[in-house]
Amino acid sequence: MTKSATQALESHDRTREWARQAASVIGASLFVAFCARITLSLQPFTPVPLTLQNFGVLLVGLMLGSRRGFAALALYLAEGAAGMPVFNPTGPGGLAQLFGPTGGFLLVYPFVASLAGWIMERGEKTFARAAAAGVLAEIVLFAGGISWLAILTHSFAQAVRLGLYWFVFAEVIKVISAAAIAKGWQRSHKVRT
Numbered sequence: 001m002t003k004s005a006t007q008a009l010e011s012h013d014r015t016r017e018w019a020r021q022a023a024s025v026i027g028a029s030l031f032v033a034f035c036a037r038i039t040l041s042l043q044p045f046t047p048v049p050l051t052l053q054n055f056g057v058l059l060v061g062l063m064l065g066s067r068r069g070f071a072a073l074a075l076y077l078a079e080g081a082a083g084m085p086v087f088n089p090t091g092p093g094g095l096a097q098l099f100g101p102t103g104g105f106l107l108v109y110p111f112v113a114s115l116a117g118w119i120m121e122r123g124e125k126t127f128a129r130a131a132a133a134g135v136l137a138e139i140v141l142f143a144g145g146i147s148w149l150a151i152l153t154h155s156f157a158q159a160v161r162l163g164l165y166w167f168v169f170a171e172v173i174k175v176i177s178a179a180a181i182a183k184g185w186q187r188s189h190k191v192r193t
Contacts, residue, residue, distance in 0.1 A: 021068065028064055028072035029079060032056040032109075033086035041090050046162040047101040048149075049090045054141060055174040057109050058134050061116030062182035069113030077106060101162070104148020105141060112137045125186040130179035138171055 035056030039049045061069035080087045083094045087106070091097040098106055119133035142164055149159035 025072045028060040029076040032076050036088045039088045051088045058178040061113030062120050066114045066117035069117040070110045073110040073113045105145035108144030112141045127183040130182045134175035
């Protein structure tokens with residue numbers, strides 16, 4: 001094989017890999033948008049709805065890793081800010097949603113996915129590692145969400161009441177489910193390769 005043919009083949013392989021990576025990031029942002037559609041309003045108790053978004057964010061981070069997870073959720077926020085209907089349907093949508101009661105949660109999504117992915121990348125991909133990554137990522141998620149609610153309500157206690165207590169049980173289930181799916185996918189992917 002000539003040098004130019006080898007270079008052309010390598011260039012084709014790089015382009016194909018780039019397209020595969022881009023498709024996984026775009027697909028992940030759309031997966032989180034789908035999860036956002038599965039929403040249960042908890043009004044009048046809290047303006048923050050119960051959604052599957054957090055599950056989607058964790059799963060994207062665990063499956064795609066830190067860089068692609070961050071990129072997928074940054075893309076998701078850009079889609080929502082641009083007015084695409086990707087945020088949960090109980091909010092105002094668009095840029096206004098980023099400044100509403102759920103804005104703190106939304107804005108840390110790229111960091112949540114990145115942290116979950118980073119922890120998963122740093123060792124054996126076990127259920128325990130995935131669950132620990134999910135728990136630590138959830139701490140970042142709720143730190144961002146409650147901080148923003150505290151700014152809006154001028155009360156940390158009110159922010160915790162509105163943004164944490166209603167969600168603890170559901171978040172435990174989301175972390176366990178995302179960890180189990182990520183571990184199962186890793187196991188099946190190992191078998192196929």
